[in-house]
Amino acid sequence: MPDLQQWRALCGRYTVAKAYMEDSLAKITVFAPVDDVFTYNPDYRALDQKETLSHVVDTQVVEISQGKKWDKTTLVRSTINSGYIYVTQFENNPGNFSYFANAGMLCNHFSNQWGIISGDQYLYKICTPIGHRPYPGTALSFIRDDDNVIFEERQYNNRDLSELRDILNRVPDIALVIFGSSAWNGFHTFFLPTNNAFAKVIDRNRIDREVLLAHVTGMNRVLFTWPWMYDGGMHYYPSIWFSSNIIEDNFKLRLVMRNITDRRTGKYDLYAVSEVYERYSHFLRGSVWAKILVPNIPVQNGVVHIIDTVLGIVSETIDMQLMANPKTTTLMRYINTIGQIVRNYFSASGGLVTFFAPWNEAFERIPEQIERRLLRDRIWLEQILKLHIVPAKELTSDEITNETIINTVDNMRQLYFIRGEWPINNITYYVIGGGIKTAIMMENVACTNGIIHYIERVLGVPYQSxxxxxxxxxxxxxxxxxxxxxxxxxxxxxxxxxxxxxxxxxxxxxxxxxxxxxxxxxxxxxxxxxxxxxxxxxxxxxxxxxxxxxxxxxxxxxxxxxxxxxxxxxxxxxxxxxxxxxxxxxxxxxxxxxxxxxxxxxxxxxxxxxxxxxxxYGCRAQPNGLILLITLLFLLLKPGIGWPINIFHFALIQR
Incomplete structure (x- = not known):
């Protein structure tokens, strides 16, 4: 096959992989990356033999070729190297399905024959990287593993998970039943915070059982980054409850993945987001965004994603969030220009507010002459910043409709909203203020004194004619x-x-x-x-x-x-x-x-x-024509005048 030459060359380098590919009697299913995967991911060409065998399943996955809806969204199958592979089905529209093997999307690529069957063997093409090599153990053993030798050949390790290991040791029931559950009890998606993530939490006593459970999806909900982002990243999965040996879904705290693209480089960062729409226990309304540092590590009871922020728990004010965010350095420079006039709203004693915070890119789009005036005119700058503040309200995206109108701090101008949906299932919220319409890029970021929505333009500051x-x-x-x-x-x-x-x-x-x-x-x-x-x-x-x-x-x-x-x-x-x-x-x-x-x-x-x-304007041409006609008659009837020359001269004057 012309689009599987790189995969063929990779398998030809290893004895075991080559033997499986040449054995016509082996009942296997192969998920083979097409050449484009190797082109856009050059490090994929350096896969070792164990990582290569992670693409080969030791059974026949016939369900993919049947073209009907599965009873379970995710199938779990064993690979040749004693790991697991998770095959996920999505229904695009009735009778039309998409499939993923771990993070790899199955595709037809050049031909419509995207599932090739040869005797007892199945070959499926994938057009995105399948993910990291599976870890031979559960999520708990991944966290507790102190044998560094096992991570030598892998692209990930657990050296930054010592804080999480200590916390799980203090709650053995959750550690064993949830994080250490066997495949028979169900599969989960685990978000594991690093040591730096726990260092951001001001009050460490707030990290309890419920916070740990906020990092685990419900039973049999296993999704990797690519399938989760497939139809706009709107797969909201509930977190998990565990009480009295009963495991159930917790719909009060939902988990979702989002991606934010850097417009200048074209690269995007993946985030795990915990959404709380109603206050319960010590969880506040809003979202906590955690950047995914290492995605897609398959384990025996699900998949692990390593993140840089503790989900669910909120311990920072709006002012602290803005100071710590590298994307709002320009905004803080503008806020510091006018001193405490606006900054008091963002402190802990300022009361609840909703703040629409422009990113650095928003200020970069302002024309130079407008920006000079903005920095020079402090009264206008204060009005602009106050236009972004909604007092005494925690406005989350679930309250936004096309009819939503709210007042700002200056009590003069209002904010209007649009709930856009393009494509289907990908909802984008827009805010209009001071004549400027901008999209909300990161919504519902929770703080102890309100909500932050990050926007891509500065409200009230024009940038176009x-x-x-x-x-x-x-x-x-x-x-x-x-x-x-x-x-x-x-x-x-x-x-x-x-x-x-x-x-x-x-x-x-x-x-x-x-x-x-x-x-x-x-x-x-x-x-x-x-x-x-x-x-x-x-x-x-x-x-x-x-x-x-x-x-x-x-x-x-x-x-x-x-x-x-x-x-x-x-x-x-x-x-x-x-x-x-x-x-x-x-x-x-x-x-x-x-x-x-x-x-x-x-x-x-x-x-x-x-x-x-x-x-x-058409009537203005009529008097000119009338004057021309009268003049011509006058010149023709007046004796002794060289009328051809004068008529020509008059026509030039009129023209």
């Missing part, structure tokens, strides 16, 4: 296509910004607003002969020389860019535009404010347009 916003906003593509043919676009995308005459307030119609306009009027406006009329209509929606936020709107009459008067009035909780001459009304969509470096845009649900707009 109004024209760039139009080009990138999905809801405004109809307006963008029309403005693309108008000279007005150059005013919306100036080369120099932050000057008063280049500030605009643009009430831009959405795609749905243009659908309300009659098709005949819309088509004539875009037929190529009425661009000046269309520009006149858009100028009716633009206020020049003023950049008005949503909170700056007042009930008054404004003179728009085309010198017409438009009234802004309040109707209930909403503002609306009223154009008296055309008797048209357009409501300002709440949460539709977008900030640009040269003004603000507000989405509206209707267009201030009517039929006579087609003659707004």
């Amino acid at each position: 109004l024209w760039e916003i139009l080009r990138n906003e999905t809801k405004l593509q109809r307006s963008y296509e029309m403005l693309n043919n108008l000279q007005l676009r150059y005013a919306l995308d100036p080369w120099q910004v932050l000057t008063p005459e280049q500030n605009f307030t643009f009430f831009v119609p959405t795609n749905e607003a243009w659908d309300k306009v009659s098709p005949a009027l819309r088509s004539r406006m875009n037929d190529g002969h009425h661009w000046l009329a269309l520009q006149y209509v858009y100028k009716r929606h633009i206020l020049q020389g003023q950049a008005l936020m949503y909170t700056d709107l007042r009930e008054r009459t404004y003179v728009m860019m085309n010198d017409e008067k438009v009234v802004i009035r309040r109707r209930g909780r909403y503002f609306e535009l009223f154009w008296p001459r055309g008797n048209r009304v357009a409501r300002v969509i709440e949460g539709g404010e977008i900030a640009g470096i040269n003004g603000y845009m507000h989405m509206i649900d209707n267009v201030l347009i009517y039929e006579p707009d087609l003659r707004a």
Whole structure:
């Protein structure tokens, strides 16, 4: 097979592996990595014989080729080198399944024949690394093993698990029944904190039985990193209860894996996240994110992932979390610039708050001239930082809907939210504040005095011109296509910004607003002969020389860019535009404010347009034609004038 040449060469180097591959009578199942796995993971070519034999199962795994749903999500099979391999099935849609062998995804690669059967042997291709070599023992023996010789040929060890070993020695029932359970009692996923993880815990007395159980998934829930992240990482698995020799699922504390990608390098970090939505015992609401240091170590009773933070337990304030996070160094520099004005909210005595914390990348996206102004204007900087703080509330993602609106510390501007779902099962939450929309990258990070949501942009700080916003906003593509043919676009995308005459307030119609306009009027406006009329209509929606936020709107009459008067009035909780001459009304969509470096845009649900707009600029050509006709008649009838020359001269002047 052309896509298994690297696997063939690897097996050819070892006697036992080669013998199994050549023995036609051996009843085995082989999970063979395709050549791409070796290309993108060069260290895979250096697998020793025992690691190579971890890809070979000593029985026939016929369930994969049957194409039907299994009774159990995960099958457990023994490998040639006395380890275990876990085969997981996911149902993408009815009758369509995906399969994983440990962390390796089974694929068809070049052909549809992704399960090759030869007599009593099965060969399945995998297109992601299968994971580390299995450890020949349980999770408990992995933690307690003090024989360093056994880890000499492996890519992992247990030298940083001495603290966990001491804690498990003080709770022998959990150590033996859960961490040391045999395969007959069930399989689990174990998250093992290192010594540095325990060093982060301020009050060590809070680490008890329940905290240890928060690091173990329920029975027969074994998932490696790749299958867990397969459909967006939304496999929430309950942790485990253990009391009176009864093992059951604990749905109050759920476990999930997430990945955060570094935009500059393209590499991503894997995190184990414990989610608590209701306070119970000494667990607080929110999430604890722990970076996975060593993933995918198969053991005899499940799989082990070594992490750098103790899950479940929260002992740091918001201020301590931000200071310790290397991704918020720029944010702390801005906070320290204005002193204790904002920082008091993050201390233990500041009360409960929800803080939307921008990453370093968020500040790097701000244009240089805007950033200079932000550092120089402390009043504006204070307003911007207060826009990210929600007082007296622990706002977690389970409370966020598309209708959620909350007040911030400054009591002027509000935050709006969008619960996006793309692709299916991959839910992304967005927050809109000060005209800036940003995604929440790490949500529900729990602190002793509130919740932190890490975001990828700074709320209230523009970074694009109004024209760039139009080009990138999905809801405004109809307006963008029309403005693309108008000279007005150059005013919306100036080369120099932050000057008063280049500030605009643009009430831009959405795609749905243009659908309300009659098709005949819309088509004539875009037929190529009425661009000046269309520009006149858009100028009716633009206020020049003023950049008005949503909170700056007042009930008054404004003179728009085309010198017409438009009234802004309040109707209930909403503002609306009223154009008296055309008797048209357009409501300002709440949460539709977008900030640009040269003004603000507000989405509206209707267009201030009517039929006579087609003659707004077209009528100017009629007087010129009439004057030309009268002049020609005058020159023809007046005697003694060289009328051909004068007519030609007059035509040049008119042109």
